[in-house]
Amino acid sequence: MNLKTRLNIALGACAVSAVLLAGLYMRGQLRERALAEVQREAELHMEAATALRSYTADHVRPLLNTDPTHFQVAAVPSFAATTAMHELHRRYPGVSYREVALNPTNPANQATGIHAEMVEALRSSGVDTIQRQTFENGQEMLYVAKPLRVNDAACLTCHGEPAAAPTAMRALYSDQHGFGWRMGETVGAQVVSLPMTVPLERAQQSLWQFLIGACAVVLTVFLTLNAMLRRVLLNPIASHHGELHRQAREDELTRAINRRGFLEAAEAALARARANGEQLSLAMLDVDRFKQINDQHGHAAGDAVLRELVRRVQSRVRGSDLLGRLGGDEFALLLPDASLDHARQLCAALHATLQREPYPHGETVGISLGVAQWQGGSEALSCLLARADQALYDAKRSGRGRCVG
Structure with a gap:
């Protein structure tokens, strides 16, 4: 194998390694960017739900809870937020918002599976936000959860002792669930789940565009370096080597072979x-x-x-x-x-x-x-x-x- 071939192999190996390393680095960066994009979207959905809860608690509940003999479900912040977000998410396929608890008043809000695991994680860690990435139905999903803590004594009216709860609420949901909550306790979580398919596909497209561009640049640099090295280094070396080879085989006096x-x-x-x-x-x-x-x-x-x-x-x-x-x-x-x-x-x-x-x-x-x-x-x-x-x-x-x- 001559010097030119060895140099081309070395340059080619360096070029391929550079593209692979750059591709791996860019893949990680693009994936982080896609994840950050989904996290921002999840945060927006979470903030919208929280705003609905606050609005319901501050403005709707006082207007609806005028008759103690009648329980107004629309006055419950979690119900209002969940219902409104469900309507919103009709325009966002795959996105969902749920409020779950380990001991909910409404059994439909019972935390199970990953929701229960996230609630337990929030209870044990005391953090304000956790997230999980899972694969469901062939696509990657991001779950973001924030704790539902009992920070208002008014909550214990409905979730403290069953005897203190409104009669109409007990008649609707029974007095078997959703009681025994304590101040400061994390009883559940607000959970937003979003598919990462679209951001990841965009990241994949960006990665391919980057790799194509990188290959074009590296190929141009490779060919330029190859031409320069051939002209500046390889040709003089080959010429010198040929001259040395000729001198080693040629009789200096007669120019016949020695x-x-x-x-x-x-x-x-x-x-x-x-x-x-x-x-x-x-x-x-x-x-x-x-x-x-x-x-x-x-x-x-x-x-x-x-x-x-x-x-x-x-x-x-x-x-x-x-x-x-x-x-x-x-x-x-x-x-x-x-x-x-x-x-x-x-x-x-x-x-x-x-x-x-x-x-x-x-x-x-x-x-x-x-x-x-x-x-x-x-x-x-x-x-x-x-x-x-x-x-x-x-x-x-x-x-x-x-x-x-």
Whole structure:
């Protein structure tokens, strides 16, 4: 995996992590906002009910309770608030207001289930408000409850001792329930329940809009950073790396592949030939009496001879052939997919080209070549090199300036 791919993966992972973390944070914020919205709405309903209770107690009850022999239900604050809020909530589906008690006068107001649990929580904690979130019929509901405490002695007229209660009330509700209340006691609760479906759906829509926008921004930043890093960092690094790789494999003097690079490439070519059942040949060549050139004309002339030698070889061989400098004036020419006969013909023509024209120091140069063909099977590169080197030795021993193989 190259540096560019690794950097892209790292940037992509950072981008995805950033979007996920931002999404989780925004999800929490939007849910809190939705909950706060429902709480404000519940508070409004609660305040409306409380206002109705106060109005009934202060203005309606004195007008209706003029006949002690007749019990006016409309004069009861809880009845007035519950009835009015029920009418209001016809326009707010799912919203409800109830006043419940553990020992109510009207059995219809008996606290059960979550209502009873909230009343008990208010009685034990002494707080002014509690809330609960539940799932009912596939939707999330918010319950908000405030305590109903006996803070007015007038309440005990109807809820103290049964004998003190109005006869008409006992006749309507009996004297079995709603009595025995005490001053300061929390006897029940005002409970508003609201569905959270709509605010949560709005929060979900806002979350998706945020995520889409965040993804667009992150993608833009990612592509911009990617382009900038590629231009400022990756391309220079790749260029520098390529130059270092070239320098590590290239002979500085002649620009042919150096010994290490040649041996690595030859091993790879040998593996392909073995896998594909192909032929492969190799030629060894060097300059005859190269030391005399250096001694007579100087090392600069010798270097020029080697550079010209490489130029002439590379101008005549195939694109798949590979020339490497093994050291000094010794070179190796790898000939993939070439039989021994083909290699001999190529090297004979090459030999004539290398010796025909003068070199930079003004004289022709003798070149000796040794050719060998890979025998296939498990023969190693070292064996092939040794046989080609032996053929080169035979060329020199038989008079130099010739091709043997």
